Amino acid sequence: MTAHSITVRQPSPAEAPPSVGPPIDASVDRTLKLIAAGSASGSSCAPALDSAPWMLDAGPAGSLPEPGYGPGASQDDPLPGAAPRQGELPASYREATEEELHERIRSAKTELGDRVVVLGHFYQRDEVVAHADFVGDSFQLAKAARTRPRAEAIVFCGVHFMAETADLLSTPEQSVILPNLAAGCSMADMADLDSVTDCWEQLEEIYGTAPDAAGRAPVIPVTYMNSSAALKGFVGRHGGIVCTSSNAAQVLEWAFERGQRVLFFPDQHLGRNTAKAMGIPLEQMPLWNPRKPLGGSTEEELMQATVLLWHGFCSVHKRFTVAQIEKARADFPDVHVMVHPECPMPVVDAADSSGSTDFIVKAIEAAPAGSTFAIGTEINLVQRLAAQYPQHTIFCLDPVICPCSTMYRIHPGYLAWALESLLDGEIVNQITVSEDVAEPARLALERMLSVVPAGAGR
Ligand code: 13P
Ligand code: SF4
Numbered sequence: 001m002t003a004h005s006i007t008v009r010q011p012s013p014a015e016a017p018p019s020v021g022p023p024i025d026a027s028v029d030r031t032l033k034l035i036a037a038g039s040a041s042g043s044s045c046a047p048a049l050d051s052a053p054w055m056l057d058a059g060p061a062g063s064l065p066e067p068g069y070g071p072g073a074s075q076d077d078p079l080p081g082a083a084p085r086q087g088e089l090p091a092s093y094r095e096a097t098e099e100e101l102h103e104r105i106r107s108a109k110t111e112l113g114d115r116v117v118v119l120g121h122f123y124q125r126d127e128v129v130a131h132a133d134f135v136g137d138s139f140q141l142a143k144a145a146r147t148r149p150r151a152e153a154i155v156f157c158g159v160h161f162m163a164e165t166a167d168l169l170s171t172p173e174q175s176v177i178l179p180n181l182a183a184g185c186s187m188a189d190m191a192d193l194d195s196v197t198d199c200w201e202q203l204e205e206i207y208g209t210a211p212d213a214a215g216r217a218p219v220i221p222v223t224y225m226n227s228s229a230a231l232k233g234f235v236g237r238h239g240g241i242v243c244t245s246s247n248a249a250q251v252l253e254w255a256f257e258r259g260q261r262v263l264f265f266p267d268q269h270l271g272r273n274t275a276k277a278m279g280i281p282l283e284q285m286p287l288w289n290p291r292k293p294l295g296g297s298t299e300e301e302l303m304q305a306t307v308l309l310w311h312g313f314c315s316v317h318k319r320f321t322v323a324q325i326e327k328a329r330a331d332f333p334d335v336h337v338m339v340h341p342e343c344p345m346p347v348v349d350a351a352d353s354s355g356s357t358d359f360i361v362k363a364i365e366a367a368p369a370g371s372t373f374a375i376g377t378e379i380n381l382v383q384r385l386a387a388q389y390p391q392h393t394i395f396c397l398d399p400v401i402c403p404c405s406t407m408y409r410i411h412p413g414y415l416a417w418a419l420e421s422l423l424d425g426e427i428v429n430q431i432t433v434s435e436d437v438a439e440p441a442r443l444a445l446e447r448m449l450s451v452v453p454a455g456a457g458r
């Protein structure tokens with residue numbers, strides 16, 4: 001099973017608008033509207049999910065008194081004060097119908113031709129995926145941008161850290177655009193440069209800075225791809241490395257060749273699940289809570305640590321439970337339960353397999369017809385897979401529709417605005433990583449690529 005292949009999707013100019021084309025069968029947006037209208041059974045975690053995300057934007061059209069991540073799985077997570085907000089989307093996009101937006105995007109893309117490449121993450125709504133030149137996971141998409149060096153603009157339909165990574169890996173002449181600036185990631189926001197630096201200084205006091213007899217540093221910092229470029233730069237400057245959910249074990253092995261222990265951020269679950277599978281005992285994995293002195297551990301506990309886990313999590317994957325897995329098994333005795341490693345450890349332990357979004361896609365592609373899968377990952381991907389593979393039974397472990405709040409902020413209205421602005425010679429919502437951060441961040445990414453070359457199997 002390969003982990004780095006990618007779906008290249010080139011919609012034909014004659015493709016039907018979403019209201020009549022096949023993607024609608026998979027559309028979470030359409031399902032939410034049907035539920036709201038009482039024409040379909042089911043429930044969502046937030047009634048506002050069936051309205052357009054510009055209701056959450058700053059400016060006259062905004063109606064949200066308290067800025068937050070918005071409806072969806074991260075709705076109760078605190079939004080950092082400095083998080084970017086999206087300004088008002090022009091009325092001609094807010095007022096357009098779904099079909100009009102589809103046609104405007106299609107026509108702008110045709111006119112722009114090779115000047116633009118549109119990237120769509122697996123978790124994007126189908127109405128956006130329909131226009132993506134490449135659909136894949138975060139790292140695949142960042143690399144996909146490189147295959148179009150003639151494209152002067154890369155429109156990244158995903159979240160902020162993904163657009164930053166695309167900027168790090170693209171050419172200096174290319175502009176990366178995030179159609180909605182409020183599309184951050186609540187997990188990435190759980191670790192910021194100040195609190196990681198503060199943690200690092202405390203660890204240096206406890207462990208010192210001198211290598212051991214084998215030349216291994218006291219601690220190697222490892223950041224998940226789902227983190228800001230500032231943190232990728234931090235690990236680059238401190239001898240550390242980036243990982244993704246498909247190469248975390250190989251990256252940890254690299255780190256243990258160079259260090260006595262690892263500081264892993266921001267996702268505690270990916271860190272714990274990966275380290276546990278490598279045989280590291282749970283008692284050697286203290287949780288570092290940045291709001292507590294010494295992260296909430298004693299000095300003795302920290303001296304025993306092999307992997308220090310940051311107190312971060314993904315609110316989408318935190319929703320999956322062992323009880324949901326038990327119910328799936330009771331309902332479908334032959335079910336294969338497959339979850340993302342951002343799920344809590346008891347869920348990963350109870351599942352039949354776990355892996356990155358690309359692992360999940362590939363496993364379904366390779367399965368014999370008539371297979372049954374219960375999936376623990378974001379609903380847009382699960383529902384799309386269910387529509388793409390009607391020969392299988394595929395369903396989400398969580399019966400409540402609760403998409404990623406921030407992926408949801410990218411709507412065809414913003415994509416149409418970004419593309420038509422390019423036609424008018426204007427680059428909106430450009431994501432740029434400053435050169436002082438970019439240099440060490442690229443180093444940390446390159447270290448990852450030296451361990452697991454792009455395109456290598458898992
Ligand atoms: P991928 O790296 O698999 O694209 O996952 C990104 C993500 O946000 C998972 O929650
Ligand atoms: Fe972040 Fe989770 Fe959304 Fe991925 S699914 S972008 S980790 S909040």
